[in-house]
Amino acid sequence: MSEHMSGVRAPENPQDVIHDIGYRHYEGPRLSTAYATRSLYTSSLRGAFGLGRSGKSKILPMAMVVIMALPALIMVAVSIYIKSGKLPVDYPNYLTDLQFVTAVFTAAQAPVLLSRDLRFMTVPLYFSRPLRSTDYVRAKYAAMVSAVFILTLLPMLIMWIGSMLGSMDFGYNLKHFAFGVVAAVLYALLYAGLGLLIASATPRRGFGVAAIIALFMVSEGVAGALRGVLHVTGHQASAFWISMLNPGFLIDSTVAWMFGLPLRGPAAVPTTVGGIVFLAEMVLLAVGTYALLIRRYRKI
Amino acid sequence: MAVITTDNLTKRFPRVTALDHLTVEVQPGVVGLVGANGAGKSTLIKILLGLAPATEGTARVLGLDVATEGGAIRERVGYMPEHDCLPPDVSATEFVVHMARMSGLPATAARERTADILRHVGLYEERYRPIGGYSTGMKQRVKLAQALVHDPQLVLLDEPTNGLDPVGRDDMLELIRRVHREFGISVLVTSHLLGELERTCDHVVVIDGGKLLRSSSTADLTAATSLLAVEVTERQGDASFDVNAALRARLTEAGLTVSPDSGHVLLVELSGDEVYDAIRDAVAELGVGLVRLEQRRHHISEVFAVDAPAQAGANRDDAEEAAHV
Numbered sequence: 078m079s080e081h082m083s084g085v086r087a088p089e090n091p092q093d094v095i096h097d098i099g100y101r102h103y104e105g106p107r108l109s110t111a112y113a114t115r116s117l118y119t120s121s122l123r124g125a126f127g128l129g130r131s132g133k134s135k136i137l138p139m140a141m142v143v144i145m146a147l148p149a150l151i152m153v154a155v156s157i158y159i160k161s162g163k164l165p166v167d168y169p170n171y172l173t174d175l176q177f178v179t180a181v182f183t184a185a186q187a188p189v190l191l192s193r194d195l196r197f198m199t200v201p202l203y204f205s206r207p208l209r210s211t212d213y214v215r216a217k218y219a220a221m222v223s224a225v226f227i228l229t230l231l232p233m234l235i236m237w238i239g240s241m242l243g244s245m246d247f248g249y250n251l252k253h254f255a256f257g258v259v260a261a262v263l264y265a266l267l268y269a270g271l272g273l274l275i276a277s278a279t280p281r282r283g284f285g286v287a288a289i290i291a292l293f294m295v296s297e298g299v300a301g302a303l304r305g306v307l308h309v310t311g312h313q314a315s316a317f318w319i320s321m322l323n324p325g326f327l328i329d330s331t332v333a334w335m336f337g338l339p340l341r342g343p344a345a346v347p348t349t350v351g352g353i354v355f356l357a358e359m360v361l362l363a364v365g366t367y368a369l370l371i372r373r374y375r376k377i
Numbered sequence: 378m379a380v381i382t383t384d385n386l387t388k389r390f391p392r393v394t395a396l397d398h399l400t401v402e403v404q405p406g407v408v409g410l411v412g413a414n415g416a417g418k419s420t421l422i423k424i425l426l427g428l429a430p431a432t433e434g435t436a437r438v439l440g441l442d443v444a445t446e447g448g449a450i451r452e453r454v455g456y457m458p459e460h461d462c463l464p465p466d467v468s469a470t471e472f473v474v475h476m477a478r479m480s481g482l483p484a485t486a487a488r489e490r491t492a493d494i495l496r497h498v499g500l501y502e503e504r505y506r507p508i509g510g511y512s513t514g515m516k517q518r519v520k521l522a523q524a525l526v527h528d529p530q531l532v533l534l535d536e537p538t539n540g541l542d543p544v545g546r547d548d549m550l551e552l553i554r555r556v557h558r559e560f561g562i563s564v565l566v567t568s569h570l571l572g573e574l575e576r577t578c579d580h581v582v583v584i585d586g587g588k589l590l591r592s593s594s595t596a597d598l599t600a601a602t603s604l605l606a607v608e609v610t611e612r613q614g615d616a617s618f619d620v621n622a623a624l625r626a627r628l629t630e631a632g633l634t635v636s637p638d639s640g641h642v643l644l645v646e647l648s649g650d651e652v653y654d655a656i657r658d659a660v661a662e663l664g665v666g667l668v669r670l671e672q673r674r675h676h677i678s679e680v681f682a683v684d685a686p687a688q689a690g691a692n693r694d695d696a697e698e699a700a701h702v
Contacts (some may be wrong), residue, residue, distance in 0.1 A: 100560040103490055104588045107452060108481040116478040131466060131507075197464045202523060204472035205426055205456035206479045280554060 114212040115204075121220035125186045134189070139183040142228060145175055149232035151334035153239030162245055164236055168257025169332045171236065171265060172229055176325035179268055180293035182228055183221075187272030188285035192216050195280035201373075210374040218367055220271050234256040256336045263328045263359060268293075270366030271324065277284065277373050296323040301343075308343035317345035321358055331355040378439060379618045380405055380531050385434035385547040388420050388587070395420040397587035398434065403565060407557045409574030409595075410567040410579040418567045419459065419586040422533050426451055439530055440459035452481065455524030455562075459539060462520060465509025469500055469519045472508065473526050482525035487526075494522045495557060497560070498552060521552065525562070532556065534566040538573060550577045556696040603647040606638065607656055620665050628657040647672065 120129070126142070127135030149171065152264055156164055166174065194200045203213055233254055240250035271292060278284040300323035307316040319328035326344065333340045334352035381403035388396040396419045412418050418501045421427040423439050436443045438450045453564020463472060468490055477487035495504045498518040503511065508519060517537060525534050525661060536551065538546045554577055556562050567573050575595055583590040612618045612693055621641055633655060634646040653670075660667050 101493065103482070103486065103562075105486045106481075107527070108483060108485060109483070110448070112483075113479050113481055116475075120475060129471075134466070193464055198458070198460050198462045199464060200455070201458050202462050202476060203479060204428055205451060205454075205458075205478075206527075207452050207481065208479055209448075 078115060097118040098345070108211070110207045110212055113206065113208050114216045117208070117213065117216035118220050118223075120159060121190050121217055122223050124189055125220060127160045137185045138182060138325045141178055141185070142231065144179045145182075145228055146231050146235055148175065149239075153235060153243070157239065157243035160243070162243070162311060164240060164245070164250075167338060168233055168253045168328065169260040169338065171232055172260050173325055173329040173344075175232070176264075176297065176357065177294070179229060179264055179325075180290060180297075183225060183268045183272040184286050184293065186224060187221055187276040187289060188279075188282040191241075191273055191276040192219055192280055192282045192285045195277070196282065206222035211371055214367075214370045214374050218269065218273060218370060221269035222265045222376040225269050226261055229261035229264045230258065233261055235369040256332060256338065257354050260328055260332045261337070263332070264325075267328065267359060270370075272372075275367055277370055293324070297325060299323075300326050304345075308345075313345055315377035316343055317347045319352055320344065320347075323354065324362070327355055331359065378405075379403060379437075381436070381565065382440050383434065383436040384419075386421075386424065386431050386436050387433035388417070388429070389426060389432045389447075396431075398423070399584065399587060400434075401587055401589055401592055404580065405563045406579040407553060407564045407566065407577055408567055409571075409578035410571075411569065411571050411574055411581055411585065412542050412567070412584045416585050417476045418584070419535060419631065420587075421584075421617050422456070422535055422567070424466065425533065426454065426456060430437075452527075453530045454528035455527065457520045457524040457532065457537060458535045460536040461516070463508045463516055466507055468507055469504040469522070470494060471517075473522050474520065474671075476523040477526040482527055487681055490526050490528070491522075494526050497555075499527070499548075513540050514542075514548065517541065517545070518552075521556075523551075523646055525556065525560070529562060531563045531565065534564060536567055536569075539572075546573070551578055604673040605644055605645045605647050605652060605656070606669060606671050607643045607660075607667075608641050609660055609663070610666035610668055612663070612665050620663060623663055624665075626698055627662070628655065631655045631659065642669070644673065672683060 081276065099174050123129050126138045152165060156162075176329065194203070200213075204210060227327040237250055237254040237255070240254075241247065271291050274290045279285050281286070300319050303322070304319040304326070307319065308315070317330060329344060330340065330347055331352060332338065333344075335344045338346075338348055339353070379402045381401075383401050384397050385400050387394070388398040397417075399417070399421070405521065411419055420429070424431050424436060424443055427443045427450050430444065439453055441450045441453075441568060443450060445574065448656065467475075473491040474487045477490055478484065495501075495518075498521050500515065500518055500522070503515065507616060508516065511519070516542075521532075521534070524534070534553065538549050541549060553564055553566055557564050566574065571581070571583075575668075577597065578595050580588070580592070580594050582592045608625070609620055609624060612620055619642060621637070625635050625637070625643060628643070628645060633648075633652060636644050638644045645656065657667075
């Protein structure tokens with residue numbers, strides 16, 4: 078009681094002082110450009126799905142994720158329900174059937190990663206930091222490749238997990254799931270590379286979206302029609318070369334060739350020479366788009 | 378130690394020479410870099426950041442060679458570009474945190490530094506709103522904040538008062554003074570308005586056509602170039618009397634340097650306070666009314682007119698364009 082009576086005492090603890098909140102220098106660690114590149118990768122990958130952005134910018138990428146996964150879910154559910162013991166569509170073929178979803182996702186989101194920085198002229202701010210232009214391109218490229226890979230891997234996972242839940246042939250499904258993963262990697266590399274390269278050419282997001290969607294859709298339409306005509310007229314041998322015109326068909330045929338899978342309809346498995354040519358084209362596309370992106374940002 | 382030194386620095390583009398054997402030394406403090414559009418300011422900043430190679434000559438920033446140690450320079454230097462550079466759909470906080478991480482600050486430190494620096498540049502509650510809704514003045518503050526967030530030793534500010542109204546301009550200039558005075562960060566600030574830099578800088582470097590016109594302390598520059606504009610009324614009931622000629626004669630007699638300006642305005646060189654007295658006396662003796670007596674803020678072109686009458690402005694726009702490639 079007497080303590081309370083003694084009134085207000087001066088603070089004895091030296092920490093009980095009001096600090097001057099003037100400018101404080103930063104004494105902490107400054108991390109490497111590798112850290113900055115990783116940070117840019119993470120924020121770009123999140124941005125590719127609209128995470129950390131406004132609700133509006135989440136709609137399209139999330140819708141594409143749902144559209145990509147939903148048929149797989151339904152397919153799995155029905156297969157399990159009717160106890161068919163087998164999924165109606167092979168893993169890599171699923172990605173071919175839904176290649177327009179991958180195309181729309183790439184067209185909508187590749188410009189989000191690059192055109193924004195160009196349009197709002199944010200790029201010079203990055204390059205006025207230790208980060209080099211190659212680091213910037215590397216982070217953006219890796220982010221887009223990862224985004225497309227996540228999109229295409231998701232239905233593969235659903236189908237594989239579904240096959241196990243439905244007690245389907247484990248060995249067969251594991252093997253074909255692996256083929257699907259290879260196809261997903263190829264989609265990721267080709268679609269991300271082509272999408273980013275086009276997006277880097279224009280600060281206008283709309284133009285970027287339109288140009289990318291045009292590339293994928295037109296090439297799919299033209300290749301599909303030509304292949305159909307050649308197939309019907311019995312020129313099966315030359316029909317498979319047409320697959321080179323569209324990245325989706327290219328992946329479809331090459332994966333089938335690599336793993337000896339059957340193809341449907343007018344699609345054809347290339348010969349050994351064809352397979353090597355197809356593979357070479359894919360390597361060229363992946364490496365070429367990356368190299369061109371690096372060159373594009375070298376002089377800013 | 379000088380924060381920036383250039384020695385014979387030259388940058389040639391295919392059609393134009395943006396920097397022409399520029400040799401200059403910038404000491405710590407607030408230093409103004411003045412030049413007309415296309416004088417080579419942006420090119421110089423780009424070379425100082427180690428982003429563009431010089432054609433000839435060398436430059437050092439904070440003792441580091443721009444040709445070989447660009448990364449180390451950019452770690453220690455902040456840059457605020459002249460143009461817009463802010464995405465409208467994110468908040469100032471999100472944007473500055475992101476830029477802090479790009480400078481290598483760990484996530485927690487990036488957030489703390491961002492909160493600190495946004496407060497220092499005068500952004501409070503609005504920092505959580507998307508940048509798209511900001512005024513020009515607020516956007517300029519965000520641009521300054523991202524240049525300061527990693528606590529650099531030197532900031533390069535390219536035309537920070539561009540597009541601001543007079544009040545916004547004064548606020549920004551005051552902020553720039555504080556960056557040096559309170560934050561202890563050296564500043565190189567470019568402008569094409571000499572008057573603005575007179576008020577802010579300790580030292581002014583004037584370049585034109587990529588050449589050094591002048592590098593002197595602000596006090597010297599102001600003393601050498603201050604002028605008084607004088608305008609008087611006609612003598613009442615005597616319209617034929619050329620009052621300007623008479624006033625000019627009297628002032629010249631009093632030992633002042635006088636030159637005619639547009640209209641009825643005379644420009645008198647302001648060499649000291651006694652000039653005001655001389656003008657007052659001369660006007661009183663002539664029996665006319667004094668309409669105007671004001672100190673002139675110099676536009677940079679006047680310095681050029683005095684220092685380099687032969688310099689023509691041809692091809693300057695090309696240089697500016699080339700610098701933005």
